[in-house]
Amino acid sequence: MQPNASRTGRSKSYLACGPRSLDLSHTIIMGILNLTPDSFSDGGQLKNQSQAVRRAEKMWQEGAQIIDVGGESTRPGAARVSAAQELDRVVSVIELICRNVDAVISIDSSKPAVMQAALAAGATMINDVRALKTDGALDVAVKAGVPICLMHMLGEPETMQDNPTYKNVTSEVRGYLYERAEICVNAGIDSKQILIDPGFGFGKTTAHNLELLRNLMQLGNDYRIVVGLSRKAMIRKLLGLAVDERLYASVALALIAVQNGASVLRVHDVGPTKQAIRMYEAVYSS
Numbered sequence: 001m002q003p004n005a006s007r008t009g010r011s012k013s014y015l016a017c018g019p020r021s022l023d024l025s026h027t028i029i030m031g032i033l034n035l036t037p038d039s040f041s042d043g044g045q046l047k048n049q050s051q052a053v054r055r056a057e058k059m060w061q062e063g064a065q066i067i068d069v070g071g072e073s074t075r076p077g078a079a080r081v082s083a084a085q086e087l088d089r090v091v092s093v094i095e096l097i098c099r100n101v102d103a104v105i106s107i108d109s110s111k112p113a114v115m116q117a118a119l120a121a122g123a124t125m126i127n128d129v130r131a132l133k134t135d136g137a138l139d140v141a142v143k144a145g146v147p148i149c150l151m152h153m154l155g156e157p158e159t160m161q162d163n164p165t166y167k168n169v170t171s172e173v174r175g176y177l178y179e180r181a182e183i184c185v186n187a188g189i190d191s192k193q194i195l196i197d198p199g200f201g202f203g204k205t206t207a208h209n210l211e212l213l214r215n216l217m218q219l220g221n222d223y224r225i226v227v228g229l230s231r232k233a234m235i236r237k238l239l240g241l242a243v244d245e246r247l248y249a250s251v252a253l254a255l256i257a258v259q260n261g262a263s264v265l266r267v268h269d270v271g272p273t274k275q276a277i278r279m280y281e282a283v284y285s286s
């Protein structure tokens, strides 16, 4: 058994993603599939779509059990897009991935209409950086019965990095996530289907991010933890590296997250992260 499972005394558990179930006794990799226009060099919609499906397939082959599909950028300073635009970006790609790749598809969105359409197209998980706070989002999640990742964000992407301040970042993030999770449970979501995520970089300084990662265990055992640190700006701030130079640091951070209790890793570089996890599991399962 992995130390993070034995330390927390959790028995074998699963996420129920429609017809599939994900075994949480192994670390799960969620591969990032960005369908925002800046993630493509050029070309028309069809070219983009087949490129996206190929990328999903590659991530699946490299070990991603979940593909997280998103059509709205939540980077610091990013503007919001309309539901119509987001739908246009994600729905047909989800249908195509479903037909061609055997992975669980997660919809990265805060908009209930987008969640609903994505679920109808074959997604069986929701990843919401706004933790189902948008009007109507909780209702969609309750009816769908799929796993839901609730992420902490201080403020909104346009302004979240303007001097974020906490008295105690770990306890405030934990308090927020447990409050959101309780609201979900009271609305009828099975607590075993709820995942929580501290939201690295979402209204946090580098010092906040480092403290949260160090204290990840303090998010507790009630809900499984998702962590996204892949290629994030804190690596530029600490090491001065451009976004395409952040692989080794990203893998190191992912492994620290696993040691500190993360169950799901949201990453761009699936193959290298999978190798690191396999070594970790080889050490701790023998």
Ligand code: 8Y7
Binding pocket: 032, 070, 074, 075, 108, 127, 128, 129, 149, 151, 197, 199, 200, 226, 227, 228, 229, 230, 231, 232, 266
């Ligand atoms: C996260 C995320 C992003 C994260 C979860 C990026 C959509 C920025 N980051 N979702 N989304 N956790 N659950 O750099 O950390 O990927 S977008």
